[in-house]
Amino acid sequence: MKIIIIGGGVSGLAISCKLAKEKIDNILIEKRPFLGGRAYSFFDKNSKEEIDNGQHIIVGACKEFINFLSEINAIEKISFEKKLRIPVLNKNKLVNLRSHNFPIKILGKVFSILQYKHLKLRERISLLKTLYKISKMKPKDLKELDNENFYNWLKNNNQSKNTIHCFWELFAIPALNDEIKNVSASIGIRLFQVAFIESDINANFAIPNVGLTKLLGDSAENFLKNTNTKIIKNQEIKSIIVKNDKISGVITKDDRKIKSDIVISTLPPNQILDIIPKNYQSYFKKSKEINMAPIVGIHLWFENYFFDEKFMVVLGSPIQWIFNDSKIKNSSSSFQHIVISLSNAWEWKNKPKKVIKEIFLSEINKLFPKSKKSKLINFSVIKMLNATFRCQPGIQKIRSKNRTKIKGLYISGDWAESEWPSTMEAAVISAKNTILDIKKDFGNKL
Numbered sequence: 001m002k003i004i005i006i007g008g009g010v011s012g013l014a015i016s017c018k019l020a021k022e023k024i025d026n027i028l029i030e031k032r033p034f035l036g037g038r039a040y041s042f043f044d045k046n047s048k049e050e051i052d053n054g055q056h057i058i059v060g061a062c063k064e065f066i067n068f069l070s071e072i073n074a075i076e077k078i079s080f081e082k083k084l085r086i087p088v089l090n091k092n093k094l095v096n097l098r099s100h101n102f103p104i105k106i107l108g109k110v111f112s113i114l115q116y117k118h119l120k121l122r123e124r125i126s127l128l129k130t131l132y133k134i135s136k137m138k139p140k141d142l143k144e145l146d147n148e149n150f151y152n153w154l155k156n157n158n159q160s161k162n163t164i165h166c167f168w169e170l171f172a173i174p175a176l177n178d179e180i181k182n183v184s185a186s187i188g189i190r191l192f193q194v195a196f197i198e199s200d201i202n203a204n205f206a207i208p209n210v211g212l213t214k215l216l217g218d219s220a221e222n223f224l225k226n227t228n229t230k231i232i233k234n235q236e237i238k239s240i241i242v243k244n245d246k247i248s249g250v251i252t253k254d255d256r257k258i259k260s261d262i263v264i265s266t267l268p269p270n271q272i273l274d275i276i277p278k279n280y281q282s283y284f285k286k287s288k289e290i291n292m293a294p295i296v297g298i299h300l301w302f303e304n305y306f307f308d309e310k311f312m313v314v315l316g317s318p319i320q321w322i323f324n325d326s327k328i329k330n331s332s333s334s335f336q337h338i339v340i341s342l343s344n345a346w347e348w349k350n351k352p353k354k355v356i357k358e359i360f361l362s363e364i365n366k367l368f369p370k371s372k373k374s375k376l377i378n379f380s381v382i383k384m385l386n387a388t389f390r391c392q393p394g395i396q397k398i399r400s401k402n403r404t405k406i407k408g409l410y411i412s413g414d415w416a417e418s419e420w421p422s423t424m425e426a427a428v429i430s431a432k433n434t435i436l437d438i439k440k441d442f443g444n445k446l
């Protein structure tokens, strides 16, 4: 059986490596000259350093993604935080949101929230009650909340504006890359169930300590080198070929036909229709209802070190999350490399680089006075306009199934059916589920 995977992002790489591990040959075709899709790094001409297209964070709950990194021998390329500790700066007051290990686990969690002093005592108690309610919710309850927005749900559950801002949004905006008024309550609640309730290590951060291409594209390529998998880069697929509702291959941009019994598309929702023949488009048209959202990454290199934390959240400032790339990557450079990651970045996506530089440098100087004594050496802005798909109310009904009505054609990728938002974890889960479907359909013919 011939298998073609279209797209060498996380999902395509995971399918390819997992099949190769089982000695099932496949061809991976990627449009761009490099692998990794929406998670890659590149050589920045300004700083002459390898930088990421966007800060990627993994949490302990990303079990399938972490497994995948182990499979491709890349697990050493992420650093696990042993405990959850997030420094949160609000109006010049720094409070650590941290986990506490008590012999009775629930007490540890209660203690963690009670220590979170950006909230008034009654807000902390109300937050605990809502987290308790969330812990008791079943998949059926979540399904019913898919059309509701997360903000309204929190308001209806006695969460004050301050609690929403200082706790819920602190995690929900970066994880879901959206205003919580625009997010499905079902996805929002599930995020907190997974990260805070289901296990003690689920919320712990794991951060890549190398560039994303080294972590993903290079590691996967290295793994595949010793297998019969063929990787074709710089090759765009123009269309799939369907005969009598059955896949028979793909056509490349330079009009070459490649025959195949099984084709897996890992294209994002805003690109999938580009490769579907006209007479089958109506079946895939729901993908048009899935919108994408931008993330903007701001890189600053300072002459001297002034910021010692690995990362920090800043509330009430255009800075949302700030990362100490020098510390995370254990850099030997004498310059300090800081990355500001702006989620839900509609406001910034069209702003000129010069304006962004002025605003954020002045903000850094205001928040970290020591930085004023340190000269800015380099500055780069990376705007990823279609970074993640939006988890708007109703999203769970329109995400694609892995199996399609065209026999032999499968859809994988972060936006395919799962309870995860647009993440590398969702991309690997869908890879795994797609392989399960293929095995059910083709069994030992593979």
Ligand SMILES: Cc1cc2nc3c(=O)[nH]c(=O)nc-3n(C[C@H](O)[C@H](O)[C@H](O)COP(=O)(O)OP(=O)(O)OC[C@H]3O[C@@H](n4cnc5c(N)ncnc54)[C@H](O)[C@@H]3O)c2cc1C
Pocket: 006, 007, 008, 009, 010, 011, 012, 029, 030, 031, 032, 035, 036, 037, 038, 039, 053, 054, 055, 056, 057, 058, 235, 236, 237, 238, 266, 267, 268, 271, 275, 295, 296, 384, 386, 387, 388, 412, 413, 414, 415, 422, 423, 424, 425, 427
């Ligand atoms: C700035 C930024 C920050 C992020 N932060 C996080 C984070 O902190 N944590 C997290 O888990 N996730 C994060 N994400 C999301 C994460 O990167 C994605 O969810 C994941 O990479 C999606 O992988 P995928 O394989 O489903 O899709 P993609 O990566 O989009 O892969 C699709 C691939 O198909 C290729 N392709 C497209 N059309 C064709 C064609 N016609 N022919 C051949 N190839 C084609 C593309 O070039 C691409 O390589 C972030 C994303 C961005 C952009």
